Amino acid sequence: MRYSELANLYRSLEKTTLKTLKTKFVADFLKKTPDELLEIIPYLILGKVFPDWDERELGVGEKLLVKAVAMATGVPEKEIENSVKDTGDLGESVALALKRRRQKSFFSQPLTIKRVYNTFVKIAEAQGEGSQDRKMKYLANLFMDAEPEEGKYIARTVLGTMRTGVAEGILRDAIAGAFNARPELVERAYMLTSDFGQVARVAKLEGNEGLARVQIQIGKPIRPMLAQNAAGVKDALMEMGGEAAFEIKYDGARVQVHRDGDRVIIYSRRLENVTRSIPEIIEAAKSQLKHERIIVEGELVAVGEGGRPRPFQYVLRRFRRKYNIEEMIERIPVELNLFDILYADGEALIDTPFRERRRRLKEAVEENERIKLAVQLVTKSAEEAEKFYKEALELGHEGLMAKRLDAVYEPGNRGKKWLKIKPTMEDLDLVIIGA
The missing domain is CATH 3.30.470.30 (DNA ligase/mRNA capping enzyme)
Structure with a gap:
């Protein structure tokens, strides 16, 4: 599944303030999501990479992100930083830098959701000496192959500034709508596991019966009473x-x-x-x-x-x-x-x-x-x-x-x-x- 499809969803979500429309857009996207991506897509839709309870963090700040974009595009760091002062959004400035990129990789390939996610995982797991340089190179490789709109949302995901207005309630209702599941069972499964990825996969593959069977799992926090x-x-x-x-x-x-x-x-x-x-x-x-x-x-x-x-x-x-x-x-x-x-x-x-x-x-x-x-x-x-x-x-x-x-x-x-x-x-x- 192409990352551009997810970027199109983000753009549609940004354009409306209506919760019903947002829920419909997310539900329609979940319907066409391949089974093997269902556990990661809900969090990407929320503008995250991992659940809150996962201790992995990307550990990338604005300066490192700007360096990665400069490396990928040839646009000087200072120009990108000045652009942010005008746009007020590093994601928009990344998109502008990608439009101005001096050259594109000869071996450029369209980004897939799986590749973007796997790169995020590599960034989160980069530790020790030289880890910042490795993180920058991982990001630069993504930006080299990214279209401007894709780069904007990659940057926003990395910085946790997605701005699509999708919160847990919309995602919960979208999962129920996408897979004809009872909302109260989706809610129950999420309250017990705090894992929308698991809930979405169970809702699609096992339906209401599967959701009703979801139980407490050690390692996945229960939402507190x-x-x-x-x-x-x-x-x-x-x-x-x-x-x-x-x-x-x-x-x-x-x-x-x-x-x-x-x-x-x-x-x-x-x-x-x-x-x-x-x-x-x-x-x-x-x-x-x-x-x-x-x-x-x-x-x-x-x-x-x-x-x-x-x-x-x-x-x-x-x-x-x-x-x-x-x-x-x-x-x-x-x-x-x-x-x-x-x-x-x-x-x-x-x-x-x-x-x-x-x-x-x-x-x-x-x-x-x-x-x-x-x-x-x-x-x-x-x-x-x-x-x-x-x-x-x-x-x-x-x-x-x-x-x-x-x-x-x-x-x-x-x-x-x-x-x-x-x-x-x-x-x-x-x-x-x-x-």
């Missing part, structure tokens, strides 16, 4: 039917831990792979989680003097650190407070009531200074819960979570089965003056 706000402890208790599990709401970063034997992967709430940044939690998971194959959720908290929690920003600093991690372990120690279990040794637990999941979690974890269970109080008493709430605030935590004891885990859903209780801040009227 979300909570609504509650006015206070009493309101939360009433919403829960008079009895609830109250847990400390930690001021940290929510994570999902996947263990498959000695392999442990940790995903952030946004499904980013943050495994490398917290090796001490990886080692603790191997020793403290009793199941060989397990998925648990918790809150990663930075710990300060006297064991008091430090603000959320400290955890973000751990996530962002790629080098000198040992130094950061000393400067910003962290602990993981687990509050849910979603899978254990082949058994999916998301349809199990929360009361039972908490029991299973307790059985599955051997607590130590690195991994603990979230502190919990199950009560029918508003007074008891209020006291617990005040204690949580005094300890430096955000507040409480209230959870229905009979609630199943609903991936991606923000409902009233989980409620968050924290102090109400003063309302502010603000104007954004920079972004």
Whole structure:
């Protein structure tokens, strides 16, 4: 399949603001996509190369991209940079440079989607000494064979600036429309796997029955269940039917831990792979989680003097650190407070009531200074819960979570089965003056 066909889709998507038309364009494209490309096309349509949870990154910035275009076209780097000042879009400037290219390769061949994708993979996997030069040459080889419109969208994909207005909802509806699948089954499969490529392939080749069979997979994060706000402890208790599990709401970063034997992967709430940044939690998971194959959720908290929690920003600093991690372990120690279990040794637990999941979690974890269970109080008493709430605030935590004891885990859903209780801040009227 030619890359020019994908470029034509991008152009059509840019020209309309109507979601219905965008959905139709994407669905029509998916219908004609060969089976072997179905796992990669959804992400390219979104303007990405890999799912958010895939730790591979292209690692190409504007300067390296400009160098690659200059190498491919003979147009000086400075001219391309000046063009960006006029167009406001490096993709458009790449297209202009390709129109002005001094010469085209004698052995030039039309670009295919597979070749473009495989080149992106090579770029992402280029590591070590000389990797920047290799990345530049890989890109230059693409631009040598690219038509101007193709070059524009290759550049935008590399920089993550596609601008077609296609988000997850449109892609989900397009997959359902393309393959006559039930939208709720497409949604369910995506919530369990966070993988549109797999969902599209199953929808086409196995239909609704295949989508219904999609299960949780270790290594593919489940979309997190979300909570609504509650006015206070009493309101939360009433919403829960008079009895609830109250847990400390930690001021940290929510994570999902996947263990498959000695392999442990940790995903952030946004499904980013943050495994490398917290090796001490990886080692603790191997020793403290009793199941060989397990998925648990918790809150990663930075710990300060006297064991008091430090603000959320400290955890973000751990996530962002790629080098000198040992130094950061000393400067910003962290602990993981687990509050849910979603899978254990082949058994999916998301349809199990929360009361039972908490029991299973307790059985599955051997607590130590690195991994603990979230502190919990199950009560029918508003007074008891209020006291617990005040204690949580005094300890430096955000507040409480209230959870229905009979609630199943609903991936991606923000409902009233989980409620968050924290102090109400003063309302502010603000104007954004920079972004």
